[in-house]
Amino acid sequence: MRLPKTDIDEVQSTLKAVLTKLKAHESAWPFAKPVDAAEVPEYYGHIKFPIDLKTMGDRLKQRYYVHPHLFKADMRRMYHNCCQFNAEDTEYFKAGRALNEYFEQLWTEHGFVA
Structure with a gap:
C-alpha cells in the first residue's frame, strides 16, 4: 500500500x-x-474475530492504528463477518454491503491508496 500521509497524527x-x-x-x-x-447467542460460535465501529473507535483512541492498513483490515473483517454470518437477502447483509461501498469511497477520497 502506498500511503501519501506520513505524519502519524495526520493519519490518526x-x-x-x-x-x-x-x-x-x-x-x-x-x-x-x-x-x-x-x-x-450463536454469533460468537461462528465469528472468531468480531469487530464493530465502537471497537474501532476504541482502537483509534488507543492509537492501535499505527498504519492505515490496520484500520482497513478491521473494516474488511467487519464486512467479511457480516457476509459470513448473514444471508444475502437480509437487511444486515445489505447494510454491510452499503457500508463497505461507502467505506471504499471514503478511503479513496481521503487520499489512501489500495
Missing part, C-alpha cells in the same frame, strides 16, 4: 474523520456496537 486525524462518517451512515446501525451474545 484522517482515520477519525473516516470513522465518524461511517458511524453517521444510514447503513451503520448493525455495526455500531459489538453483537450482543444474549440476543444472538
Whole structure:
C-alpha cells in the first residue's frame, strides 16, 4: 500500500474523520456496537474475530492504528463477518454491503491508496 500521509497524527486525524462518517451512515446501525451474545447467542460460535465501529473507535483512541492498513483490515473483517454470518437477502447483509461501498469511497477520497 502506498500511503501519501506520513505524519502519524495526520493519519490518526484522517482515520477519525473516516470513522465518524461511517458511524453517521444510514447503513451503520448493525455495526455500531459489538453483537450482543444474549440476543444472538450463536454469533460468537461462528465469528472468531468480531469487530464493530465502537471497537474501532476504541482502537483509534488507543492509537492501535499505527498504519492505515490496520484500520482497513478491521473494516474488511467487519464486512467479511457480516457476509459470513448473514444471508444475502437480509437487511444486515445489505447494510454491510452499503457500508463497505461507502467505506471504499471514503478511503479513496481521503487520499489512501489500495
